[in-house]
Amino acid sequence: LAALLVTYVVGRSIAPAAITFCAVFVATLVAWPFVVAGQDIPPSDPPWTWFLVSVVTASSIMFLPLVWQMAWTIFVPVLFGITRLAQAGFAVDFWWPTLLDVSFAIILGGVFVTLGWMFRSIADNVDESRRTAVETYTAAAVTEAAENERVAVAALMHDSVLAALIASERAQTPREQGLAVAMAQEALTRLANAESDAGLGSDAPRRFATLVEEVERGARGLGVDLVVERAYSHDAPELPGRAANALILAAMQAIANSIEHAGGIGLTVSARQEPDTQRLHLEVQDLGDGFDLDTVPDDRLGIRGSIIARVAAVGGTVHITSDSNGTLVRLTWQGARA
Template sequence: MLEARLLATVSRLAGPVRGACVVLVSLFGAFSLNSALGWALFAIVAVSTVADFWLPEVALPVAFLRVVVLSLLLGADADQWVLTVLTTTLITWQWQWPLKVTVPATAALLAVQVVTTGPGVLVRAVLESVLARLAYELLRRSSRRVDRLRERAAEQSRAAAVALDQGRREREYLALLHDTAAATFLMAAHGGDPDEVAAQARRDLVVLAERGDAEGTVDLGAALTAVARASSVDVRVQAEVVRVPAGVALQFVRAARELLTNVERHSGTSSARLTVTPGVVLVEDDGRGFVPGEVPEHRRGLTGSVVGRLEAVGGTAVVESAPGRGTTARLTWPADD
């Protein structure tokens, strides 16, 4: 993640930046004093920066003591030297440690400065510390926002790739459906031998089911919407995206086609409703209705073409109807399977 890498880099560089700046400032300070004390303090500062470069675990207390030593020994003789080292220390602290560490350390160091050199340092030191912390927080928030944008773009890319693959699989399956079932229907329409037609239909079902299991799932809502559009009945469709195995979708398609055919032939109405939700398909009409228990056994439309097909794939089909109250067919399949 960009945020983690960026903050780790800033924290890692804060110590060396502090050490380099402190050495450079102290060099100019020693030159300006041009005394034995100045050069001795420069040597002490140079040695102490070892912690800034290579010992981050003790860098904070070493930096604290370094500023205190300069303040006590130089006092007003080199106020710019002390002040610059102080502000450099406070600024880089904000980049290297969290607030729970820097706030008490900063307060303690400023208290020492007020005691040794007076309150004149407070305004500049506090202001620069606050600005350094704000810059750090802004950097962190910006990098976090970039991470979120990258994650969102990656999710969209993955979703587009999945949708593209699913679309390809569905097109392949529909093409296979056309090449198998359509040919069988054509054979039946031209008076083909019933045994041959039945055998061909069984082969088609095996091919489609095996291909469906190999290729994943199809959108049941889209498949049944296509069935409704091809029906001579005026069907009002409400379909969600419901992904089911291709073999299951095929049985739903055949059952729904049979139900819409029954609406056309027997209901006395020219309209119906088709609702597709996860696990449930409803086919409803407001026609004349009938008594399901009184349907003769030799009429296999409901039991064979609807109930039997759903049971073959682990689903159920329940038809509810009454004279004058229309008909509702409820097709279900376990959506979690």
Template sequence: MSDPGAGGMNGARQAAPKGSDPRQVRSPISRRAVESVISRSVAVFGLVFGAQTVPAMLAQMDGQWSSPFGALAIALFAMLVVAFVASMVRRFVRIGHAAVAIAYVLTMLARMTMVDQPFPDGEDNHWLYFLLTVATATAAIGFSRRVAGVYLVAVPVLYGVFRMLPVGGARDPLLAVLDVIYAIILGGAVMIIVTMLRQAADSVDVAQGTALQQYGAAVRQHATELERVEVDAIVHDSVLTTLLSAASAETPSAKALAAGMARAAIGHLADAAENAPGVEAPVQLTTLACELSEAAAALAEPVRVVATRLGDSAVPAVVVEAVRSAALQALVNSIQHAGKGLRPGKAVHRWMSISAVEPGGVVVEVGDDGTGFRFEALPRERLGVRVSIIERLAKVGGAAEVLSAPGRGTVIRLVWCGDAASQPEVPQLDVTVGGEERQ
């Protein structure tokens, strides 16, 4: 019977050659790259049209520079430069383009209401007309789709009204309407292109994220299967043989042989745990949060789950597996033991938080306000917290911190910082948390 996980693994290996990190594979198209191309194109387009508008503006602005309209006209051209710089450095891009769109409307309103000087004779179009399409294009970048759609229609109509007024040249209504329709068509084409590119980029981002998740799941399944086969072989070849030998041992030499075989079997199991296949495929922290939320929802007691600052952070699958198992173990321990010794009717509140930390790490906290316990008072042979939580995190280069005291509840903090050299040192827990061990 074929293993679907192995098949997925083979497909993933073809897509990501050996030695490559899927997190470093750059998508040929992404929302961020598309936004950068669009904003820069519109910014350059605005500067070019702005330069072409300068001669017409100088010819039509005679005697108007000292008015608020003149100051706003200068501010409009300054905003074109600001939008260009913001697009080049990829900072405050939407703010820069929105400023151009707003400055254009304010400049037009100032010309309509604050300047009585008539439109110059011999001029066919006002200089504001040459920047009308620039304004609608910058609105498509700076505003939401709905606001940009309203701007696309309202501002050209406002310009048409301005052109039919005496201060705008008392243009023939039919020609003014044609100017408005032409501006709406050009602006609408720009908005449609921007919207389609954004939607295509979003689809690529979603597909890439899904592919990475499937890749990580396939690798994890493959590694788990390899580990299971190895452990099964050790159990069959060492543990079962040792148990059979111990059961039939009657002489001192046979008992000594069985004891030696038991020590060897324990060593084999320890080596298998240390040399388990390391899975470095990335898994999104949002996936970890979803898995923990679903697992917590299936428990017998309610658990409040909070995820913060996850973004698009990802960590190796082996780390996700360790953190997830340790967190669920902590929750199970809390449900089994946190309510013991409390007065009747008192409910135990449980919570779990998942957050990303720099550089590329994760922190998961599991807590309750139950009875608590004293860690150092636990017998050494009780391996619940020590092995299932603390050692499990240590094996992947992380750390687990247990904070608890009798009557003060328990908080178990699981930390993996992305670099083994930067991992926090596992504390020497002298906090003893009274009661019973949470295993």
């Protein structure tokens, strides 16, 4: 019994110890009538083996299936009763006390078996729920990663590859041809770095003013010499590097769309900060004929992929208004709240 308790405490070799304990106890019960033969034992004084009957039935939980646990819970008390009566020579005075002892042992053993079954069922249900939750989370994470990768690759193909091909097809002057070559080189570089996300750059914080300057340089690369209208404080909140890059690329796509579809008529870009807040806006506006976003085919990625999805992926928002008087694309980043 002491060895069995030690295995319970350390949590090792529990089943072998329980099997050994049960086997030794059954052998003790079988030998008991022969060991105490001839002794005068009163009917109301049960032997010490009776106090271990419930321990033996409870130990069966450690190594027997449920059906055999129930059988063992009946077998051991009945065996105790038989050996108890055999010890007394099956005297009539021993029948009633022994029957009470056997009944109590069976009931108590049944309680132990029921508790063991209940706790195991609860543990199995918890494990199954946890396994299902992990599988569901893993599947959702894989799906989200695949969708993000699809959006990123689609935006990359649209921004770099298709733009370079269109520029090459339309290039007429040496300057336009040189610009097309530069765009093709950039597209090849971004494709080579796509898997490692090198095109997104570092996530180190970047100043809003730096972002605005890069938009101006990018616009000049598209042949548009514009100056961004600035309306923000010198201590405007910094943006995470990936968010800043996403806003730059989205703004450049909006500028490219304006040049391609509206001829760049009335093209202006403004950068502003809402008063007394951490919210930053980067707006691209033109005076073209406008368009209806709902009628744009899903496979056209210039707006949905390269602007809306790209900004949403880094926690920003996009608001687009367009009518016959022109188009406004507003990119918004909400900084940390004070």
